[in-house]
Amino acid sequence: MTSDSAPPTPVSSVSENLSEEKRELQVHLKNEDGTLLLILPTEAETASTTSWTDLWEQLKHRLNGGSRFWQPQASVHLMAQDRLLDGRQLKAIADALTETQLQLKRVYTNRRQTAVTAATAGYSVEQQTEVPSLSLEPSKPAAALAEPLYVETTVRSGVEIRHSGTAIVLGDVNPGGSVVAAGDILVWGRLRGIAHAGAFGNARCRIMALQMEPTQLRIADYVARAPEKTPANLYPEVAYVTPEGIRITKATDLSKTHLLSNS
Amino acid sequence: MSRIIVITSGKGGVGKTTVTANLGVTLARLGSQVVLVDADFGLRNLDLLLGLENRVVYTAVEVIAGECRLEQALVKDKRQPGLALLPAAQTRKAEAINPNQMKQLIMALAQMYDYVLIDCPAGIEMGFKNAIAAAEEALIVTTPEIAAVRDADRVIGLLEANNIKRVHLIVNRLRPNMVQANDMMSVEDVQEILAIPLIGVIPEDERIIVSTNRGEPLALADNLSLPGVAINHIARRLKGERLEFIDLDATNNNFFSRIRKLLWSKLGS
Numbered sequence: 001m002t003s004d005s006a007p008p009t010p011v012s013s014v015s016e017n018l019s020e021e022k023r024e025l026q027v028h029l030k031n032e033d034g035t036l037l038l039i040l041p042t043e044a045e046t047a048s049t050t051s052w053t054d055l056w057e058q059l060k061h062r063l064n065g066g067s068r069f070w071q072p073q074a075s076v077h078l079m080a081q082d083r084l085l086d087g088r089q090l091k092a093i094a095d096a097l098t099e100t101q102l103q104l105k106r107v108y109t110n111r112r113q114t115a116v117t118a119a120t121a122g123y124s125v126e127q128q129t130e131v132p133s134l135s136l137e138p139s140k141p142a143a144a145l146a147e148p149l150y151v152e153t154t155v156r157s158g159v160e161i162r163h164s165g166t167a168i169v170l171g172d173v174n175p176g177g178s179v180v181a182a183g184d185i186l187v188w189g190r191l192r193g194i195a196h197a198g199a200f201g202n203a204r205c206r207i208m209a210l211q212m213e214p215t216q217l218r219i220a221d222y223v224a225r226a227p228e229k230t231p232a233n234l235y236p237e238v239a240y241v242t243p244e245g246i247r248i249t250k251a252t253d254l255s256k257t258h259l260l261s262n263s
Numbered sequence: 264m265s266r267i268i269v270i271t272s273g274k275g276g277v278g279k280t281t282v283t284a285n286l287g288v289t290l291a292r293l294g295s296q297v298v299l300v301d302a303d304f305g306l307r308n309l310d311l312l313l314g315l316e317n318r319v320v321y322t323a324v325e326v327i328a329g330e331c332r333l334e335q336a337l338v339k340d341k342r343q344p345g346l347a348l349l350p351a352a353q354t355r356k357a358e359a360i361n362p363n364q365m366k367q368l369i370m371a372l373a374q375m376y377d378y379v380l381i382d383c384p385a386g387i388e389m390g391f392k393n394a395i396a397a398a399e400e401a402l403i404v405t406t407p408e409i410a411a412v413r414d415a416d417r418v419i420g421l422l423e424a425n426n427i428k429r430v431h432l433i434v435n436r437l438r439p440n441m442v443q444a445n446d447m448m449s450v451e452d453v454q455e456i457l458a459i460p461l462i463g464v465i466p467e468d469e470r471i472i473v474s475t476n477r478g479e480p481l482a483l484a485d486n487l488s489l490p491g492v493a494i495n496h497i498a499r500r501l502k503g504e505r506l507e508f509i510d511l512d513a514t515n516n517n518f519f520s521r522i523r524k525l526l527w528s529k530l531g532s
Contacts, residue, residue, distance in 0.1 A: 060424040156420035
């Protein structure tokens with residue numbers, strides 16, 4: 001991709017409403033006071049087509065990509081929310097955690113059936129009463145971004161990482177793979193797939209990569225695709241939104257061209 | 264300890280079945296007890312490639328249904344002692360069995376053989392899930408084309424999610440002269456995307472088509488052709504041997520290009 005000073009990069013104009021289309025969340029892990037919370041998205045937060053297999057694959061990818069970030073034998077609290085889990089699924093989650101040296105200790109749920117299953121399997125259970133949806137998590141007043149997600153993995157074709165905060169990928173994003181984040185996206189590797197920063201509509205978000213060869217870049221409602229020919233020299237670059245669309249500049253020039261002009 | 268290896272690719276037509284057949288023959292030639300499992304229910308081919316079609320009586324589905332014993336369904340290859348085939352049913356589809364049943368079947372085979380090679384169907388649906396259910400390792404076959412590499416990448420991700428961590432790459436149908444002319448992805452290009460260890464490169468060769476049609480795997484020949492040698496090396500690497508990769512460019516030289524090279528070097532000196 002060309003840098004800011006060179007002739008304009010091919011940028012298609014704003015047309016679709018990207019930020020509106022999907023806000024689905026994925027399985028995610030969160031550290032809280034020494035215990036790890038494994039949070040399953042609620043039924044409302046995922047597309048109706050999201051199956052148990054999809055959730056399970058997301059969990060495996062998250063665990064594989066983040067194993068450096070927790071102490072061995074750390075205890076995990078599963079926030080199952082309104083998900084129905086049967087005994088086999090609960091065991092699959094526990095097994096996946098055991099493989100990454102984590103221990104499932106407690107299950108939080110607001111489904112009676114899940115609570116019974118979890119208790120039968122020998123986990124301590126906390127059954128949260130069904131609260132009217134207003135006070136539930138997704139509708140917190142203008143929720144602040146989630147803490148950054150840091151994964152060490154190759155995002156392969158067919159894998160999508162979604163996060164309601166900044167996402168950092170240590171590894172390549174392959175063609176066919178995608179990263180969607182409400183905040184910035186930082187790829188310490190080659191970005192060859194799709195990256196969508198500021199997915200909830202924040203156009204001030206940026207996409208950074210050691211090698212920018214994306215299929216497509218999206219920031220908030222803006223879309224840009226890569227030029228037909230990949231430049232011979234690839235250096236770390238940053239993509240950001242200007243009134244003319246998405247522009248890319250050398251990472252080392254960012255402070256000169258972008259920070260100054262924007263201040 | 265027997266090894267259970269699934270041969271998969273995502274995309275169809277890249278040579279999974281051919282690789283499975285030849286790898287099975289080679290491993291058996293190297294003295295191992297090998298069983299090949301055709302997991303492509305409804306579209307079975309492996310028996311054709313091995314030339315064993317007319318000896319298939321029972322299939323995996325009958326074994327699972329309890330209509331015959333496992334030993335009855337196994338077809339032993341008379342040309343190559345130590346090699347057997349468990350054929351897939353031609354009449355039913357992948358939905359006829361589930362991953363658990365497949366797992367039991369493979370585990371029973373693992374008791375009897377050193378290597379269980381599973382020929383996976385194309386795609387990532389039920390048939391794929393059945394094929395990988397019991398596997399402990401995987402060989403990814405891809406050709407140097409973007410579509411094949413993209414699908415291979417997807418499959419590697421799925422294997423990782425299913426706890427198959429030992430995954431090796433076979434680049435099939437490479438044409439060194441096209442790579443040299445920059446008309447084809449090189450092995451390095453493929454590896455750069457897939458980021459898994461390479462176990463072998465098999466050059467494109469017309470003799471493979473001939474052997475496929477005859478039902479005589481190339482690896483059965485006494486004088487191994489170049490693809491046969493490549494397969495032989497893959498088998499030996501699987502067994503833990505460390506071998507240099509064959510220099511495919513050098514073998515591609517014909518008489519004239521060698522003379523030309525000689526002249527050039529003379530002129531240069």
